Amino acid sequence: MIDELIGKIKETGxxxxxxxxxxxxxxxxxxxxxxxxxxxxxxxxxxxxxxxFNKAIIDEIHDLVPAVKPQVAMxxxxxxxxxxxxxxxxxxxxxxxxxxxxxxxxxxxxxxAEAYSDGHIGQVDVDGQAHTVYREDFITLNxxxxxxxxxxxxGNCDRFGKGLFILVKxxxxxxxxxxxxxxxxxxxxxxxxxxxxxxxEKLLGANGYSSVGAxxxxxHSQQGIELRKLMPRTYFLVPGxxxxxxxxxxxxxxxxxxxxxxxxxxxxxxIAAYTKKEYKADFSEKxxxxxxxxxxxxxxDDLNRVL
Amino acid sequence: MIDELIGKIKETGxxxxxxxxxxxxxxxxxxxxxxxxxxxxxxxxxxxxxxxFNKAIIDEIHDLVPAVKPQVAMxxxxxxxxxxxxxxxxxxxxxxxxxxxxxxxxxxxxxxAEAYSDGHIGQVDVDGQAHTVYREDFITLNxxxxxxxxxxxxGNCDRFGKGLFILVKxxxxxxxxxxxxxxxxxxxxxxxxxxxxxxxEKLLGANGYSSVGAxxxxxHSQQGIELRKLMPRTYFLVPGxxxxxxxxxxxxxxxxxxxxxxxxxxxxxxIAAYTKKEYKADFSEKxxxxxxxxxxxxxxDDLNRVL
Numbered sequence: 001m002i003d004e005l006i007g008k009i010k011e012t013g014x015x016x017x018x019x020x021x022x023x024x025x026x027x028x029x030x031x032x033x034x035x036x037x038x039x040x041x042x043x044x045x046x047x048x049x050x051x052x053f054n055k056a057i058i059d060e061i062h063d064l065v066p067a068v069k070p071q072v073a074m075x076x077x078x079x080x081x082x083x084x085x086x087x088x089x090x091x092x093x094x095x096x097x098x099x100x101x102x103x104x105x106x107x108x109x110x111x112x113a114e115a116y117s118d119g120h121i122g123q124v125d126v127d128g129q130a131h132t133v134y135r136e137d138f139i140t141l142n143x144x145x146x147x148x149x150x151x152x153x154x155g156n157c158d159r160f161g162k163g164l165f166i167l168v169k170x171x172x173x174x175x176x177x178x179x180x181x182x183x184x185x186x187x188x189x190x191x192x193x194x195x196x197x198x199x200x201e202k203l204l205g206a207n208g209y210s211s212v213g214a215x216x217x218x219x220h221s222q223q224g225i226e227l228r229k230l231m232p233r234t235y236f237l238v239p240g241x242x243x244x245x246x247x248x249x250x251x252x253x254x255x256x257x258x259x260x261x262x263x264x265x266x267x268x269x270x271i272a273a274y275t276k277k278e279y280k281a282d283f284s285e286k287x288x289x290x291x292x293x294x295x296x297x298x299x300x301d302d303l304n305r306v307l
Numbered sequence: 308m309i310d311e312l313i314g315k316i317k318e319t320g321x322x323x324x325x326x327x328x329x330x331x332x333x334x335x336x337x338x339x340x341x342x343x344x345x346x347x348x349x350x351x352x353x354x355x356x357x358x359x360f361n362k363a364i365i366d367e368i369h370d371l372v373p374a375v376k377p378q379v380a381m382x383x384x385x386x387x388x389x390x391x392x393x394x395x396x397x398x399x400x401x402x403x404x405x406x407x408x409x410x411x412x413x414x415x416x417x418x419x420a421e422a423y424s425d426g427h428i429g430q431v432d433v434d435g436q437a438h439t440v441y442r443e444d445f446i447t448l449n450x451x452x453x454x455x456x457x458x459x460x461x462g463n464c465d466r467f468g469k470g471l472f473i474l475v476k477x478x479x480x481x482x483x484x485x486x487x488x489x490x491x492x493x494x495x496x497x498x499x500x501x502x503x504x505x506x507x508e509k510l511l512g513a514n515g516y517s518s519v520g521a522x523x524x525x526x527h528s529q530q531g532i533e534l535r536k537l538m539p540r541t542y543f544l545v546p547g548x549x550x551x552x553x554x555x556x557x558x559x560x561x562x563x564x565x566x567x568x569x570x571x572x573x574x575x576x577x578i579a580a581y582t583k584k585e586y587k588a589d590f591s592e593k594x595x596x597x598x599x600x601x602x603x604x605x606x607x608d609d610l611n612r613v614l
Contacts, residue, residue: 071415080391081387109477119380144451148481172416172417174455176453183490191485
């Protein structure tokens with residue numbers, strides 16, 4: 001799967017992944033009202049407005065970016081109806097040729113991890129009838145439980161051509177509370193990073209990168225540079241650009257000299273661009289998806305400036 | 308919420324939580340077939356058989372145990388239909404007076420954690436219309452991202468009378484890979500444990516325990532004893548008894564002298580009791596729920612033997 005992602009990054013000349021993390025606050029009133037007219041102010045009404053919003057954004061950006069990253073929490077909070085919108089968003093994005101990174105950050109012991117793995121990136125069996133359920137191309141995982149909590153995903157990555165991004169150093173302000181603790185003089189995130197690099201050895205693609213990637217927050221630029229050296233074959237999923245405060249310069253060190261090695265996420269900065277003052281003059285609420293397209297172009301150019 | 312859990316533990320004289328982690332392998336053929344007759348071998352067919360199975364078990368055990376712990380992965384793997392069965396299981400368990408611990412092990416940065424928190428233990432707002440969605444009483448969380456990933460849950464615990472169990476030392480064989488790493492001579496899980504104890508200070512109940520609990524695997528008995536000392540006000544959710552290999556003696560150290568301080572999970576050992584040789588002679592497949600009841604009685608007596 002990493003080769004497919006890299007192929008799309010090269011094709012679009014754009015190492016950007018658009019975070020599809022809708023909030024009702026970001027959904028234009030006309031879209032919300034259309035959904036409430038059909039379903040009321042219900043969980044289904046909220047979920048349908050997310051799906052309508054995502055489809056319009058995907059229609060405008062699918063030729064410009066390699067991938068989208070729906071954050072499952074935004075959907076999961078609305079129950080079964082939300083999960084349905086998450087799944088339908090994934091299907092729509094894939095129908096437009098996008099690589100889909102499911103931001104699920106799951107973590108559990110082996111027998112339970114198998115269930116997540118089969119549901120998200122494999123197949124579930126109902127007495128001889130196989131079903132593919134979520135269909136993400138990549139998913140994110142949390143490593144705190146150790147290798148036996150990761151192994152159940154590696155088999156499905158191999159069998160179904162999927163990939164992972166495992167949390168190494170996250171973008172949030174307190175990520176250092178545990179991740180930066182020193183173990184024999186070495187921060188924990190480096191130890192996790194070295195393990196992630198090792199776990200990926202059996203899933204190397206033709207491009208020399210592994211389908212087992214790492215989440216490395218752009219808000220910690222020096223740590224990105226160090227991890228880039230420590231994990232030469234690991235692709236980085238880099239959150240924190242834009243709304244979380246990181247600049248293109250901050251995250252340049254997550255890339256290799258060939259311009260590969262990282263894909264940078266922006267969520268609010270793109271999908272809610274129409275609410276921001278730099279786009280408001282040119283784009284009305286009706287044109288929210290066109291504003292997202294313009295924000296993608298700005299981000300692409302900003303990233304390419306430093307690569 | 309911790310006071311309600313402790314009240315139920317005292318009332319039943321049983322510090323057991325039954326893990327509702329169904330697998331199709333455990334569902335008696337007659338139940339599966341009844342569900343497939345209605346829905347086919349679909350995701351809905353699988354999910355409905357889980358719900359029917361859970362309801363029968365709950366009917367037989369609700370007077371004997373304080374709580375149940377559905378593992379969301381088992382349901383989530385079947386998509387929106389699975390999530391619906393998860394939610395319906397929670398509602399049914401609560402209607403029978405059980406405390407429900409949602410084993411979700413979520414982890415994410417603050418803005419995303421808010422969505423999980425509102426959906427699972429708070430309320431979501433759809434343009435002025437409030438919805439309570441999952442309705443667990445407690446949920447499990449993963450601490451790798453640090454305190455700002457936990458804070459969004461603490462507010463809802465306070466406001467809605469809910470609780471948490473945060474992973475400290477997990478029961479799986481490789482849990483030590485990161486959790487046992489030494490930081491200035493102290494294992495990481497102890498550092499996490501001390502933080503969990505501190506995070507719970509504002510949520511102390513009348514019994515002296517906090518609504519912020521910890522997951523401490525029974526498979527590591529010495530570590531349970533050490534954590535019990537380090538975290539006097541933290542209730543422990545203890546997985547690993549039975550199918551994962553821990554005995555009552557192994558986990559006795561997770562309890563305080565008053566017999567409180569821990570609640571022990573068993574999943575397969577109870578819900579799949581009818582498949583095990585010690586119950587097969589007395590219980591047919593039709594009597595799977597009665598076998599679960601007998602297994603609960605055996606576990607209760609086994610735990611009380613060492614307390």
